[in-house]
Amino acid sequence: MARASSERVMPAEAGRERASAAAPVPIVSRIGGAVGQLFEHEWVFGYTMIAPAILYIVLLVAYPFFVALRFTVTSASVSEPIASFVGLRNFVDIWNDDIFRRALINTFVFTISSQVIQAFLGTILAFLLLRPFRGRRVVRALFIIPFTVPVAIGAITWSWMLNPQYSVLNWVGSHIGLFPAPGPNWLGEEQLAMISVIVVNVWRGLPFTTILLMAGITAVPQEIIEAAALDAAGFFRRWNDIIVPIIAPILFIALLFSFVSQFTDMTVVWLLTRGNPVNTTHVLASYAFEVGIVSGDLGRGAAISLFLFPVLLVAAIVMLRYLKSQQLD
Amino acid sequence: MATVELQHVTKRFGDVLAVNDLNLKIKDQEFLVFVGPSGCGKTTALRMVAGLEQQSGGNIYIGDRLVNDVAPKDRDIAMVFQNYALYPHMNVEQNLAFGLKLRHVGKAEIKRRIDGAAQILALGHLLKRRPRELSGGQRQRVAVGRAIVREPAAFLMDEPLSNLDAKLRIQTRAEIQKLHQRIRTTTIYVTHDQVEAMTMGERIAVMHDGILQQLDTPEALYERPANLFVAGFIGSPAMNFFKGKIVGTPDAPLVDVGLFSVAVPSPQRAAASRALGSEVVYGVRPEHMFVRDGSSPEGVTVEAKVEVVEYLGYEEQVYCSLDSTSFNVRLPAQMRTHVGGRIPLTIPKDRGHVFDAKTEQALAA
Ligand SMILES: Nc1ncnc2c1ncn2[C@@H]1O[C@H](COP(=O)(O)OP(=O)(O)OP(=O)(O)O)[C@@H](O)[C@H]1O
Numbered sequence: 001m002a003r004a005s006s007e008r009v010m011p012a013e014a015g016r017e018r019a020s021a022a023a024p025v026p027i028v029s030r031i032g033g034a035v036g037q038l039f040e041h042e043w044v045f046g047y048t049m050i051a052p053a054i055l056y057i058v059l060l061v062a063y064p065f066f067v068a069l070r071f072t073v074t075s076a077s078v079s080e081p082i083a084s085f086v087g088l089r090n091f092v093d094i095w096n097d098d099i100f101r102r103a104l105i106n107t108f109v110f111t112i113s114s115q116v117i118q119a120f121l122g123t124i125l126a127f128l129l130l131r132p133f134r135g136r137r138v139v140r141a142l143f144i145i146p147f148t149v150p151v152a153i154g155a156i157t158w159s160w161m162l163n164p165q166y167s168v169l170n171w172v173g174s175h176i177g178l179f180p181a182p183g184p185n186w187l188g189e190e191q192l193a194m195i196s197v198i199v200v201n202v203w204r205g206l207p208f209t210t211i212l213l214m215a216g217i218t219a220v221p222q223e224i225i226e227a228a229a230l231d232a233a234g235f236f237r238r239w240n241d242i243i244v245p246i247i248a249p250i251l252f253i254a255l256l257f258s259f260v261s262q263f264t265d266m267t268v269v270w271l272l273t274r275g276n277p278v279n280t281t282h283v284l285a286s287y288a289f290e291v292g293i294v295s296g297d298l299g300r301g302a303a304i305s306l307f308l309f310p311v312l313l314v315a316a317i318v319m320l321r322y323l324k325s326q327q328l329d
Numbered sequence: 330m331a332t333v334e335l336q337h338v339t340k341r342f343g344d345v346l347a348v349n350d351l352n353l354k355i356k357d358q359e360f361l362v363f364v365g366p367s368g369c370g371k372t373t374a375l376r377m378v379a380g381l382e383q384q385s386g387g388n389i390y391i392g393d394r395l396v397n398d399v400a401p402k403d404r405d406i407a408m409v410f411q412n413y414a415l416y417p418h419m420n421v422e423q424n425l426a427f428g429l430k431l432r433h434v435g436k437a438e439i440k441r442r443i444d445g446a447a448q449i450l451a452l453g454h455l456l457k458r459r460p461r462e463l464s465g466g467q468r469q470r471v472a473v474g475r476a477i478v479r480e481p482a483a484f485l486m487d488e489p490l491s492n493l494d495a496k497l498r499i500q501t502r503a504e505i506q507k508l509h510q511r512i513r514t515t516t517i518y519v520t521h522d523q524v525e526a527m528t529m530g531e532r533i534a535v536m537h538d539g540i541l542q543q544l545d546t547p548e549a550l551y552e553r554p555a556n557l558f559v560a561g562f563i564g565s566p567a568m569n570f571f572k573g574k575i576v577g578t579p580d581a582p583l584v585d586v587g588l589f590s591v592a593v594p595s596p597q598r599a600a601a602s603r604a605l606g607s608e609v610v611y612g613v614r615p616e617h618m619f620v621r622d623g624s625s626p627e628g629v630t631v632e633a634k635v636e637v638v639e640y641l642g643y644e645e646q647v648y649c650s651l652d653s654t655s656f657n658v659r660l661p662a663q664m665r666t667h668v669g670g671r672i673p674l675t676i677p678k679d680r681g682h683v684f685d686a687k688t689e690q691a692l693a694a
């Protein structure tokens with residue numbers, strides 16, 4: 001005790017030397033102490049914390065992106081890894097490719113119609129599921145299923161349901177007299193296949209859209225909705241003039257977000273049709289995969305997948321700007 | 330403008346009886362306050378009048394019209410919400426105009442009403458601002474404005490001042506009173522603050538546990554509380570209570586609380602004569618007791634020990650004890666009461682209240 005207190009009055013330097021000489025501090029805690037001291041500097045601590053995120057972005061996002069960007073102007077392919085510069089040849093090629101043009105149109109049709117249908121059905125469902133009724137919890141839980149089932153399993157189930165020979169839809173349909181015996185070949189005809197792809201995509205995305213809308217609607221204070229009801233606003237007016245404007249920030253972000261992700265998504269198409277029949281249901285992402293990975297033409301594949309990059313970039317910038325302006329408010 | 334009447338109105342939420350057989354009639358042009366502790370059913374009662382909540386039983390009339398099955402928007406009432414419930418994406422002018430547009434009021438008329446409300450509530454310079462650009466007090470005025478422009482048969486206000494700071498609350502309280510004197514729209518005003526109720530209400534409905542305790546003018550509630558709950562709820566600090574018994578003769582009944590005996594106040598004397606020997610509670614307000622001096626009114630005097638003194642500038646609040654019973658009194662500040670000392674306190678003869686200990690009702694006059 002006496003010794004400890006006498007140490008305390010000594011200059012700090014001397015005290016520390018004496019302490020380490022007397023009883024060596026374990027090396028681990030000495031390192032710990034040094035790191036701890038380094039972390040006292042805010043910038044060291046800050047950069048250390050953010051390092052994993054930066055590393056992740058550089059290695060898995062930025063690097064592949066620039067590689068792909070370089071591929072678009074080369075003749076790179078799986079058989080010819082040392083590629084030569086070809087300028088804009090790849091872009092000219094794909095532009096003259098009918099399947100590409102079809103895929104481009106399909107991408108827009110697919111994205112926009114999925115979004116519109118999801119928004120429409122999601123709104124209705126959100127209101128229905130927000131109402132109190134018997135068994136609401138069970139219905140809600142069932143409703144979430146498409147969202148929780150892995151896409152691959154969901155899509156395979158669908159492809160069986162839409163299969164020309166085993167289709168349960170056709171079996172039921174023809175038995176109740178909706179159409180004659182074999183029934184439509186859902187995935188085998190151009191338009192039906194496209195419709196099927198969109199339907200399955202909506203099936204997959206609808207729960208999330210609905211949950212998002214439910215969250216938005218619940219976020220509007222009940223008092224405001226009641227005030228509007230007293231102000232003689234009917235259901236539609238309350239939705240249109242009160243709820244939508246109030247949750248617009250959420251809606252806007254959600255919409256942009258899902259547009260961007262739909263534009264670059266190939267899962268449902270690939271799992272359900274692989275772009276068939278005769279390459280009529282490809283979207284850009286699935287066609288890029290087909291050309292670039294399956295057929296091995298890396299240059300053209302990269303060109304296809306980056307074709308809409310400028311559009312998406314603008315969308316992303318708008319999105320970030322908007323988020324920032326909301327924060328500053 | 331109209332009367333509002335509730336007949337046997339009841340509201341149940343599952344097992345909770347939020348409002349229990351409520352009967353009352355609000356007169357045309359009256360300013361009536363619902364007051365009571367938290368959870369007593371004030372808001373629920375108001376929301377049933379608005380039609381935002383469907384009653385489990387009973388009838389509600391606005392004017393001569395039975396409105397049980399009338400939608401909120403068709404009841405011709407306007408409501409001011411506790412959190413104002415302004416539309417955040419609309420400016421003040423649009424907030425005021427929204428309900429009028431939906432009711433197909435003409436453009437010129439809308440402008441006339443908004444200008445009128447803006448003038449009454451001093452909103453003129455704020456018309457183009459959004460709610461989030463307003464202070465709490467300004468938002469509150471916009472909320473009132475939105476009710477005024479509707480020119481409804483009745484205003485319903487649910488604790489509209491509770492989000493304002495103390496000073497602004499008192500100021501706004503006066504403004505709402507002035508407003509009512511000017512436009513005299515029938516108003517039901519909900520608050521849990523008895524001071525707000527006393528200062529604003531022409532009549533006050535005191536509620537407790539979903540049951541209406543007493544409906545009366547502020548003076549009557551203060552002077553003649555109908556039961557122990559009202560006696561304890563109205564007045565600040567609260568009335569002092571002493572348990573006792575009626576003794577004496579039918580001509581001169583006394584309340585004996587053990588430590589002292591005091592004459593039953595004259596309005597309750599007849600009832601007390603019939604109840605000799607029964608258990609009662611004797612109540613006296615802190616502001617009605619005096620330190621005895623030559624000019625003190627007639628009454629009983631006790632030697633009380635001073636426990637705590639709260640000096641308020643214009644008066645002192647003194648917590649006293651008498652044996653093991655504690656109570657408090659309000660005394661003039663110049664008394665300079667000393668903690669630990671003893672003071673002679675007079676309980677004046679006719680200022681007390683006697684309640685039946687079992688039923689908790691005031692002995693009937
Ligand atoms: N929607 C509801 N569901 C279930 N119980 C409710 C509901 N609304 C109110 N209650 C219950 O009814 C009772 C009365 O509630 P109410 O909101 O009318 O009280 P209040 O007098 O307005 O109280 P406060 O001063 O706290 O606002 C309370 O016990 C409350 O818990």
Ligand SMILES: [Mg+2]
Binds near residue numbers: 371372373
């Ligand atoms: Mg309330």
